[in-house]
Amino acid sequence: MNFEAIQQDEKQYMMQAYGRFPVALVSGKGAVATDVSGKEYVDFTSGIGVNSLGYCDEGWTKAVSVQAATLQHISNLYYSPLQTEVAKTLCGIAGMEKVFLCNSGAEANECAIKIARKYSFDKYGEGRQTIVTLVNSFHGRTVTTLAATGQEVFHNYFFPFTEGFAYAKANDLEDMNQKLTGDVCAVMMELIQGEGGVMPLDTEYVQAVAQLCAEKDILLVVDEVQTGVSRTGHFYCYQGYGITPDVVTSAKGLAGGLPMGACLSGKKTADVIVPGSHGTTFGGNPIACAAALEVLSRVASPEFLREVREKGDYIRSKLSQIGNVKEIRGQGMMIGIVTEKDNAKEVAGKCLENGLLVLTAKTLLRLLPPLTITYEEIDRGLTILKETMEATL
Numbered sequence: 001m002n003f004e005a006i007q008q009d010e011k012q013y014m015m016q017a018y019g020r021f022p023v024a025l026v027s028g029k030g031a032v033a034t035d036v037s038g039k040e041y042v043d044f045t046s047g048i049g050v051n052s053l054g055y056c057d058e059g060w061t062k063a064v065s066v067q068a069a070t071l072q073h074i075s076n077l078y079y080s081p082l083q084t085e086v087a088k089t090l091c092g093i094a095g096m097e098k099v100f101l102c103n104s105g106a107e108a109n110e111c112a113i114k115i116a117r118k119y120s121f122d123k124y125g126e127g128r129q130t131i132v133t134l135v136n137s138f139h140g141r142t143v144t145t146l147a148a149t150g151q152e153v154f155h156n157y158f159f160p161f162t163e164g165f166a167y168a169k170a171n172d173l174e175d176m177n178q179k180l181t182g183d184v185c186a187v188m189m190e191l192i193q194g195e196g197g198v199m200p201l202d203t204e205y206v207q208a209v210a211q212l213c214a215e216k217d218i219l220l221v222v223d224e225v226q227t228g229v230s231r232t233g234h235f236y237c238y239q240g241y242g243i244t245p246d247v248v249t250s251a252k253g254l255a256g257g258l259p260m261g262a263c264l265s266g267k268k269t270a271d272v273i274v275p276g277s278h279g280t281t282f283g284g285n286p287i288a289c290a291a292a293l294e295v296l297s298r299v300a301s302p303e304f305l306r307e308v309r310e311k312g313d314y315i316r317s318k319l320s321q322i323g324n325v326k327e328i329r330g331q332g333m334m335i336g337i338v339t340e341k342d343n344a345k346e347v348a349g350k351c352l353e354n355g356l357l358v359l360t361a362k363t364l365l366r367l368l369p370p371l372t373i374t375y376e377e378i379d380r381g382l383t384i385l386k387e388t389m390e391a392t393l
């Protein structure tokens with residue numbers, strides 16, 4: 001099948017939910033993907049931060065195929081040693097108490113929202129249900145997580161949205177203080193807004209919000225769906241901010257390419273979920289768990305985290321020598337690039353033609369390379385990026 005035939009079928013048979021780049025990818029190894037015609041692409045996207053170990057990593061492939069040939073699914077009516085191992089490992093790495101396993105970032109956030117509201121209901125009764133999120137945030141595509149998302153463009157068509165969200169300006173403590181009224185049960189935030197344009201929060205701001213929340217018994221929920229699983233050079237980004245959230249959500253890179261989300265709770269909220277209050281059919285699927293165990297065994301060590309920071313610094317220093325680069329934001333291997341010509345979309349399209357996959361976020365170029373990318377692959381990609389960027393100047 002050639003690309004045109006695939007594109008034609010996509011148009012005819014798939015709901016047109018996505019604006020896709022004109023390429024059909026069929027295989028990959030490390031940080032290099034291959035399209036249906038055999039052309040190679042250096043991948044600086046890792047499937048939007050999902051393939052943390054790159055394409056078809058040896059250990060990951062083995063863990064997944066062995067598990068697929070052993071037991072592919074049970075239900076959550078039965079115990080699973082793989083689930084308990086994932087939960088125990090995650091709690092150890094994150095310093096949290098308990099885990100709920102699900103299948104996506106939006107689901108992890110749904111779980112966090114339910115926990116926040118039930119925690120408050122159990123303790124204070126009705127009337128304390130509002131969750132404050134940040135302007136420009138992104139928390140998912142379900143009707144409730146769209147409501148949680150602090151961007152007006154997402155609040156269309158699907159009315160009525162779930163009530164009980166308020167939006168505070170990022171890095172504006174006074175605005176947050178004003179929004180923390182008596183009806184608020186939680187604050188939910190990304191520490192580096194990913195889809196919002198790789199916008200980091202200030203450390204002082206985050207620490208002050210954490211303090212305010214603690215004083216008022218308002219839960220602090222940190223959405224680590226994009227920033228988590230070593231992406232920023234810390235296993236979870238909050239570990240570099242000097243705070244301990246009450247609830248953490250995780251997904252994207254967690255199982256290295258299989259669907260898995262997790263909602264982690266600290267001491268306060270560890271017992272909020274009781275039988276009957278939450279559940280999922282697929283969540284904690286054995287194959288996804290086997291994949292996650294492989295990822296967790298690889299990416300959480302201090303040496304690996306240091307490597308992520310070093311590779312990120314290396315990429316940043318090379319980027320700063322490229323024409324058309326105006327500003328570089330982010331942390332570790334979560335990198336946003338503001339271009340002089342404000343032409344990120346054009347650059348991303350041209351990169352594809354030249355054999356490099358990059359993302360955009362708002363008006364920025366965004367790089368989320370696999371965490372295991374080699375320096376050779378980085379150089380190969382950056383050479384293409386440099387030529388492409390400078391050709392668009």
Ligand SMILES: *Cc1c(COP(=O)(O)O)cnc(C)c1O
Binds near residue numbers: 103104107141190223
């Ligand atoms: C991607 C993302 C989500 C949604 O995750 P899905 O797996 O697509 O549901 C939520 N929050 C943040 C910060 C994300 O980057």
